[in-house]
Amino acid sequence: MPFAIYLLGLAVFAQGTSEFMLSGLVSGIAGDLGVSIPAAGHLTSAFAVGMVVGAPLMAVLSRRFPRRRALLAFLVAFLAAHVAGALTTSFAVLLLTRVVGALANAGFLAVALVTAAGLAGPDAKGRATSALLGGVTVACVAGVPAGALLGEVWGWRSAFWAVALLSLPALVAIARAVPAGAPDTAAPHPAGQEDAGPNLLGELRALRSPRLRLTLLLGALVNGATFCTFTYLAPLVTEVTGLGSGWVPAVLALFGTGSFAGVSLAGRVADARPLPLLAGGSCALLGALALLAVSATHPAAVAVLVLLLGALSFGVGATLISQVLYAASGAPTLAGGFATAAFNVGAAFGPWCGGLALSAGLGHRAPLWVSALLVGVALAVGGTAYARRRRGGAPAPAVPSFRGSGRCARTPPRP
Structure with a gap:
């Protein structure tokens, strides 16, 4: 596997850390900037909205530029957004930097996927995609708890500085290692003409x-449940379980370890x-959410169930992403954009719903019940569609029309 792919994965790791790390920083941001915890939770939704808009838009716009130039431009914008976020004392400005960072993240990922596939060659695209997007899962295991630990020791701004600093070596490495015009697996085009690509x-x-x-739709609902729980996990641990804030990084690491196991199994x-x-x-995810809600005062139960929730959430989410790619076989360049947009609709909607429940005074367990409701709706919708297909004699909508490609199911829930 070309080393440049792993350098792209380093940038994806930094970006994944940025997206998920707010789970451990919500309380600190809220106290420092004088906003409520639900309002601080909207920072996660803002990032998701940026990903929703940026995924399809940047996938189209970036085709006009050489890949290395596009990668560097997106990474510079991502880095600058985090420097601005670390320096600001305004919640509105911080919210804006999250949107800008998400747009840059979406653009980088869209170009990096194509670049990695080209560098690896036509027979290794699955391995290249797994190596690249594995950075997101590693971010859950290591980057997010590290960000929470930094936030606990030196304040939430230190986590933003860490993401910016982590992006610097990736920036230099990409400038040196990624070819100016990444290899294209398609047939060559006449000089001066752009690749027409799919219509x-x-x-x-x-x-x-x-x-x-x-x-x-199912992907949006399940990812909404995942992010609703994940965003408000730190307040649950400190306010309901009764653990000190120093335990938050460990709990987040458990969730990340579970997510790695879930993606691997899927x-x-x-x-x-x-x-x-x-x-x-x-x-199982629905049952685990309900069980955590009723046993959140017991630290041992919380540790086991958080690990299980990470595995189930990411395992189901990864499988749904693979099914999107199977179902969108007629959209080879935008299939990933469709999946990214839908899953980030859930990532925005879920924390927003959880914030509404918290604002209504329903307590810190409320986001878990909201997550359970979203998964229940997904089961009802999917089950109804499956029953209708069976009655009509058509194949079930979740069954792929072909087999043999493992790369789709290995994709984590946030391409």
Whole structure:
């Protein structure tokens, strides 16, 4: 595997850390900037909104520029947004930097996926994608707890500085290691002509597919549940479980370890048996959320259930992403954009719903019940669609039309 792919993965690790680290910084940001915890939780939603808008938009716009130049421009914008966030004393400005950082993240990821596939060659695209997007899961295991620990010791701004500093070596390395014009696996085009690629309108027509729309909806609901719980996990641990704030990084590390295990398991079985994994995993996720809500005062139960929630959330989410890519076979360049946008709709909607429950005075367990409700809706919608397909004699919408490619199921829930 070309070393440049791992350098791209370093940048993805920094960006994944930025997206998820707010779970351990919400309380500190709220106290420092004089806003409520639900308001600080909107920073997660703002990042998700930027990803929703940026994923399809940047995927189209970045095709006009050489890949190395686009990668460097997006990474510089991402770095600058975090420097501005670390320096500001205004919550409004911090909110804006989250949107800008998300747009840059979405653009970088769109270009990096194509670049990594080109560098690896036509027979190693799955391995290249796994190596690149593995940075997101590693961010959950190591980057997020480290950010929470920095926030606890030196304040939340130190975590923003750390992300910016982590982006610097990736910036230098990409400038040196990534070719100015990344290899293209398609047939060469005459000099001076751009790659026509798939017709954009034709790819957008793929959204007419009922199976694709259903899978996108299920992905948004499940990812909404994941982010609703994850965003307010730190206040749950300190206010309900009664653990000190120093335990928050350890709890987040448990969630990240579970997410790594869930993605790994999904990568092995999701292509061959997606429907049992989705149905069984979603039912187990619903049960684990409810169990955590009623046993949140017991530290041992919290530790076990947080680990389990990470595995179930990311395992189901990874499988749904693979199903989006199967269902969007008519949109080879925008399929990832469709998945990213849908999953980040959930990432914005989930914390917003959890914040509403907190603002209503329902207590710090409320986001868990909101998450359980979202998973329950996903089960109801998916089960109804499956029953209708069975009655009509059509194949179930979650079953892929072909097998043999493990790369889709190994993709983590935030491309």
